[in-house]
Amino acid sequence: MTAFEDITLAKLRGRASAKWTTYPADVLPAWVAEMDFPLADPIKQRLRRAIDSDDCGYAHPTALAEAFAAFAKSRFSWTVDPSRVRSAPEVMIAIAELLRIVTKPGDGVVINPPVYPPFAMVIEEVGRKVIDVPLAHVQGGGWDLDLGALEKAFADGAKAYLLCNPHNPVGRVFEKSQLEAIAKLAKQYNVVVLADEIHGPLVLPGAVHVPFVSVSEPIGADAITITSASKAFNIAGLKCAVFVAGSPAMQSAMKKLPIELPERVGLHGMLANIVAFQEGAQYLDGLLAQLDRNRALMGQLIGVYLPAVRYIPPQAGYLAWLDCSALGLGEDPAKVFLKQGKVALMRGLDFGRQGACFTRVNMGTSSAILSEIVGRMGKAIEGTR
Ligand SMILES: Cc1ncc(COP(=O)(O)O)c(C=O)c1O
Structure with a gap:
């Protein structure tokens, strides 16, 4: 059994994170984007070493930029100049501060x-x-960018674009040609692109x-990519x-950020x-293999328990965006799955009006727990089938 399969509900229920403490013990949580897998060994060892040496002071992010640049090169063939890298406690805090500048x-x-x-909340939060x-x-199913509508919004005066790539919740990974088209529009209309690539x-x-x-700089558009190891390595709570910065202009704009922002990062x-x-490469490769199997398993489970539900396997990540409209459960199917199936999912409507009749399911778990999640969803609708 791989370490990714070797997890038990008894152990998971001992976690203090939001996923495992928000609902009562008879509810199986598959909502917030936390995975159930063990952490990567090198991360555990590093954290243990910090605790054992009573090392809990402020962060001083000296090696972070170089480490990220090396990762970007090996994982994405992307050459990052470390002097253009900054840190923040969270992707969303970085986005808030960047929108302000x-x-x-x-x-x-x-x-x-x-x-x-x-995304909508942070834009409103900063006015x-x-x-x-x-x-x-x-x-034939699925979702994609609407470049025509994007151009209209840019032409009508938008000043920034918060791009989610890979996209949460639909799981789309946008293609290079689409990103180039966005960059050209951003340059033409003077729109700054903040690309959330968590x-x-x-x-x-x-x-x-x-x-x-990596595509906006040669085109001459202003952009900043924001990311973290937090989703892929399940360490979001560590902050x-x-x-x-994707251009000298953005690097210079970043000088206006609060000077103490990097010190707010958790050590x-x-x-x-x-x-x-x-x-983390070995762990990440193993994780991706598990998630690849899980997205296929999800299709099989849906075929068995929820054949009327429409599921398009994600191209990235561990989130399944399910169209439940054919089930006739109303605009908020997650409510029915929680009440009748004791399984906690994300409410589609929270992602915008377009999410009516959808729910988002977290597949970042073992095949046994994923089977239990979808089994419970199937039970929830037994009376309605
Ligand atoms: C697209 C996206 N951005 C940001 C976040 C949150 O990141 P952080 O906790 O670093 O703000 C998430 C979490 O699921 C996410 O899916």
């Missing part, structure tokens, strides 16, 4: 719903205006992650993210990110 109060910022709910450019439905290291076989600034988050970037 690249836009003015009241400016429009484009997002592509259905999308990670904090900017959300401009929705929904993803388009693709014929799921980038989780791209699965069949797709390739192209960091946005550390990195971001990379253990920084140490864990460094080790993940430097020594």
Whole structure:
């Protein structure tokens, strides 16, 4: 049995994280984007060493930029100049601070719903205006960018674009040609692109992650890529993210960031990110193989328990975005699955109006627990079938 399969509910229920403490013990949680797998050994060892040497002071991110640059080169063939890398406690905090410096109060910022709910929240939090450019439905199923609508929003005066690539929740990995088209539009209309690539290291076989600034710089568009080891290595609670200026103009703009931002990073988050970037390749390869099997298993389980549900396997990550409209459970199927199946999922509507009748399921677990999750969903609708 691989370490990724060797997990038990009894052990997971001992965790203090949000996933395992929000609902009562009879509910199986598959909602927030935390995985159930053990941490990578090099990360555990580094954290143990820090605790054993009573090392819990402030972070001083000296080696982080170099570690990330080496990871970017080996994983994405992306050459990053370490002097362009900065750190923040979270991807979302970095986005908030970057929006404050690249836009003015009241400016429009484009997002592509259905999308990670904090995108709209952070834009409002910093006093900017959300401009929705929904993803388009693709014929035959699935979702994609609507470049025509994006151009219209840019032409109408948007000042920034918060791109989610790979996209949460639909699991799309945008192609190089699409990113180039976005960069050309951004340059033409003077829009700054903030590319959230936190799921980038989780791209699965069949797709390739192209960091946005690797295409925007040659085109001459202003962009910043924001990412972390936190999703791929399941260390979000340790609080550390990195971001990379995609042009000299952005590097210079970043001088306006709060000077203490890197010191707000958690020391253990920084140490864990460094080790993940430097020594995490073997773990990450094993994880991707598990997630690849899980997305296939999900299709089989849906065929058995929820044949009316529409599922398009994600190209990256461990989130399944399920169209439950044919089940007739109303706009919030997650509510029914929780009440009748005792399984906690994400509510589709939280990702925007486009998420009505959808739910998001976390597949970052063992095949046995994934089977239990979908089995419970099937039970929930037994009376309605
Ligand atoms: C697209 C995306 N961005 C950001 C985050 C959160 O990152 P952080 O905790 O570093 O703010 C998530 C978490 O699931 C996410 O899916």
